[in-house]
Amino acid sequence: MDDWKEFIDSFRKFLEREVEPFAHEWDEKGELPRVIFKKLSDIGYFGLVAPEEYGGSNLGIIPSVQAMELLSEFCGSTFFSASASFGLFGEPLKHFGSDIQKNEYYRPVLSGEKIGCMAITEPQSGSDVSSIKTIAKQKKDLSIELSGQKTYITNSSIADYAIVLARFINSEGIDKGLTHFIVNLDNPRIQRGRPMKKLGLRASVTGELFFDQAVIGNEENILGGIGKGFRQTMATFNEERLSIAAYSLGVLNACLKECISFASSRMSFGKPIYQHQAVAHMIADLYTKVESVRSFTYRIANEMQTDQEKERKDRDSEMGAKCSALKLFASTQAREGVNLAVQIHGGAGYMEEYKVARLYRDIRLAEIGGGTSEIQKSIIAGSIMKRSKK
Numbered sequence: 001m002d003d004w005k006e007f008i009d010s011f012r013k014f015l016e017r018e019v020e021p022f023a024h025e026w027d028e029k030g031e032l033p034r035v036i037f038k039k040l041s042d043i044g045y046f047g048l049v050a051p052e053e054y055g056g057s058n059l060g061i062i063p064s065v066q067a068m069e070l071l072s073e074f075c076g077s078t079f080f081s082a083s084a085s086f087g088l089f090g091e092p093l094k095h096f097g098s099d100i101q102k103n104e105y106y107r108p109v110l111s112g113e114k115i116g117c118m119a120i121t122e123p124q125s126g127s128d129v130s131s132i133k134t135i136a137k138q139k140k141d142l143s144i145e146l147s148g149q150k151t152y153i154t155n156s157s158i159a160d161y162a163i164v165l166a167r168f169i170n171s172e173g174i175d176k177g178l179t180h181f182i183v184n185l186d187n188p189r190i191q192r193g194r195p196m197k198k199l200g201l202r203a204s205v206t207g208e209l210f211f212d213q214a215v216i217g218n219e220e221n222i223l224g225g226i227g228k229g230f231r232q233t234m235a236t237f238n239e240e241r242l243s244i245a246a247y248s249l250g251v252l253n254a255c256l257k258e259c260i261s262f263a264s265s266r267m268s269f270g271k272p273i274y275q276h277q278a279v280a281h282m283i284a285d286l287y288t289k290v291e292s293v294r295s296f297t298y299r300i301a302n303e304m305q306t307d308q309e310k311e312r313k314d315r316d317s318e319m320g321a322k323c324s325a326l327k328l329f330a331s332t333q334a335r336e337g338v339n340l341a342v343q344i345h346g347g348a349g350y351m352e353e354y355k356v357a358r359l360y361r362d363i364r365l366a367e368i369g370g371g372t373s374e375i376q377k378s379i380i381a382g383s384i385m386k387r388s389k390k
């Protein structure tokens with residue numbers, strides 16, 4: 001417990017020194033300095049849910065959520081690019097990878113020397129993951145050749161490694177289903193598109209990956225078993241959804257701080273604007289959003305921690321629906337909260353020099369990435385109805 005509190009204190013100081021002064025500049029430039037991955041690893045951010053044998057501290061889900069909340073308060077782009085590397089790439093390796101795979105790919109990503117990404121989405125397949133078209137074909141010599149295109153991939157232009165979801169066709173030409181492949185992107189037959197111009201999170205690069213009959217290795221590059229890709233993708237979504245709730249909470253915290261400061265110093269009609277009831281009520285609404293999202297996020301984080309300590313057969317079958325409900329609620333509250341924050345700032349809120357303008361652009365992803373709000377509602381309703389029939 002003390003380790004964890006000490007870590008959060010030092011992490012806040014680290015963010016005030018290494019991230020806050022540069023977040024606006026990185027956003028304008030449209031990229032993060034690569035060294036930030038190493039610095040986040042060195043301070044211990046990547047290792048919070050990683051086993052000690054791979055260099056982690058394994059302090060647990062609650063400290064990890066707290067650290068994610070804090071980072072998001074300072075810089076959403078850093079949060080998303082870091083999460084794509086140690087989370088979207090690292091967590092499936094931790095859960096499903098072999099020792100050899102963990103040593104070769106997980107360890108260097110955790111140490112911040114290499115950067116990872118996860119490539120699932122394709123131009124014609126986003127929410128409908130099972131319809132992806134990328135093919136991994138096993139040749140007669142048992143090497144595996146990847147062909148297809150991925151899009152909207154976080155870290156696409158800076159990543160060293162990717163977990164790629166593809167349909168596996170074995171050497172006998174039989175379709176063995178969706179499978180995850182660990183891919184070294186340093187391959188002449190893998191091309192990366194230019195980072196896409198985005199509404200927000202501009203320093204977190206997003207783009208395409210093209211696989212042109214790229215030989216990526218052999219069955220040793222398969223993560224956790226042939227045909228297990230779809231189930232693995234769904235399993236990692238719970239953690240991603242909890243992390244997006246932590247991000248939403250961080251953004252709400254930042255909004256509240258910015259608004260308290262602005263509403264105290266900005267004068268209109270001879271008094272600070274917080275003394276106008278309409279503004280005071282917006283601050284009260286913002287505070288209420290912070291508190292409700294905080295309670296829900298940490299309740300689920302606690303439950304997830306307890307659940308992960310249980311045998312698989314005893315785990316909470318409702319966890320998926322709970323994580324979906326949390327993400328749905330937190331992202332909606334955060335988007336509404338940032339809208340209030342911009343309104344409280346008046347014209348200043350529309351100007352890039354004020355942090356709330358960046359937060360307003362950035363937050364929109366929370367309702368889209370990791371499954372859209374509509375997909376979360378389908379998951380929740382599906383789960384409730386299924387259980388009601390048992």
Ligand SMILES: Cc1cc2nc3c(=O)[nH]c(=O)nc-3n(C[C@H](O)[C@H](O)[C@H](O)COP(=O)(O)OP(=O)(O)OC[C@H]3O[C@@H](n4cnc5c(N)ncnc54)[C@H](O)[C@@H]3O)c2cc1C
Nearest residue numbers: 118119120121125126127152153154368369370371372374
């Ligand atoms: C900044 C950013 C970073 C991203 N990073 C990654 C990444 O690192 N890796 C990766 O693989 N992907 C990534 N994505 C992709 C992201 O996961 C998808 O954009 C998201 O899942 C939605 O898919 P889509 O864009 O194809 O939308 P679509 O699936 O085309 O959906 C369009 C609309 O239709 C609705 N809709 C679709 N199907 C249904 C349904 N069955 N019921 C009700 N409504 C439905 C959706 O809710 C949405 O409103 C990223 C996206 C962005 C914007």
